Amino acid sequence: MNVQYKKGVLELCVLSLLNRKDCYGYEISEYLSKHINIADGTVYPILRKLKNDGMVTTYLQEESGGPPRKYYSLTRLGRDTYISDKEEYLSFVKAVEALLEEDRK
Amino acid sequence: MNRNEYLSRLKTELKRNNVGESEDIIEEYEQHFAFKLADGFSEEEIAAKLGSPEAVALQFKGERSEDKTSGSKGFIIAAMSFAVVFEAIVYILFFAWAITVFATSLASAGIGIALITRINPSGLIPYMPYLSSLIFGVCLVAFAVCLAAASYYFFAYAKQIVKASIRWHKNIVSGNALPPLPWSPQFAAKTKRKLRTVLLWSVTVFGVTLILGMVLSQILSGSLEFWHAWNWFV
Structure with missing residues (x-):
């Protein structure tokens, strides 16, 4: 699938995950690659973009027996964006589905 | 690998x-x-x-x-630094204007108070009957209040354009887009209302007392050009 197209959808997936709980980068990467077939390296540019856009913030948290992990947390803007983008995406998908069904007849 | x-x-x-x-x-x-x-x-x-x-x-x-920093960054920084010089001239003019208006307001208030209290520092104020002097005094104080309110606004305006343009420069140079600031001053609704009331009243009082003072002086002196009747310019 087209990378640019996929990226927008992946952003939504990341927001969805972070809406449930704060995660560190690797956690997000694992979660996404478990569900969607993408290169592992794709997640970090998305996280950076979300941070630059003010959708997420980061904080460091000490872990027992390891270096501190960088956690990503949804900002207020991120949450609002997620809610509206989710609605938009779902109605878009529904419309595309209906369109493709039309094609089958 | x-x-x-x-x-x-x-x-x-x-x-x-x-x-x-x-x-x-x-x-x-x-x-x-x-x-x-x-x-x-x-x-x-x-x-x-x-x-x-x-x-x-x-x-x-x-x-x-996707950011605006598509060109060479060094060039942008150089161009922006160059622009700052010209912008600074505009800012200085803005501040100078605000200061001028404020100074005029102070002067006007001083003369107005002198007219009302009949204090005549080193004979600067020419002869007129006290009634004229009182009305013109009130007129000048009203003018001073109006100018003070105006200079308050001009200061706020000058400050805001400096702030807004600093934000604008930062955004262009660093590329991380903070929301742009408005170019006109943002007052609280209460401040805005107060400012408007003060301006409206002071302008009204200024206009009314000016006309009243002129007409009254013309009647008292028995001449349309009362300043000649009272030998102001001799």
Whole structure:
């Protein structure tokens, strides 16, 4: 699938995950690659973009027996964006589905 | 490709694509390697799953190219510094204007009070009957209040354009877009209402007392040009 197209959808997936709980980068990467077939390296540019856009913030948290992990947390803007983008995406998908069904007849 | 090769190639590619904060990015990939190694994957496997450093770096660049910093950064900074010189002239003019208006307000208030209290510092104020003097005094004080309110607004305006343009410069040079600031001063609704009331009243009082003072002086002196009747310019 087209990378640019996929990226927008992946952003939504990341927001969805972070809406449930704060995660560190690797956690997000694992979660996404478990569900969607993408290169592992794709997640970090998305996280950076979300941070630059003010959708997420980061904080460091000490872990027992390891270096501190960088956690990503949804900002207020991120949450609002997620809610509206989710609605938009779902109605878009529904419309595309209906369109493709039309094609089958 | 092993871990170190991957990371150093990624670093080179990031630099080549002018991606900022590359240490921060590399750190994230180092952690990725650490986690995957702990899960029992080999360095080669991990590198292969990450995607090529070239492709990864391009994705970091992709988010940057949407910013306005598409041209050479050095050129933009030089141009912006050049622009600052001209902008500074405008700011100084704005502030000078506000100061001038405020000084005029002070002078006007001083003369007005002198007229009302009949204090005549070194005979500067020419002869007129006290009634005229009182009305013109009130007129000048009203004028002073009006100018003071205006200078308050001009100061706020000058301050705001400086703030807004600093924000604008920062956004263009650094590329991370903060919301732009408005170019006109933003007052609280209460302040705005107060300012408007003060201006309206002072202008009204100024206009009414000016006309009243002129007409009254003409009647008292029995001449349309009362300033000649009272020998102001002799």
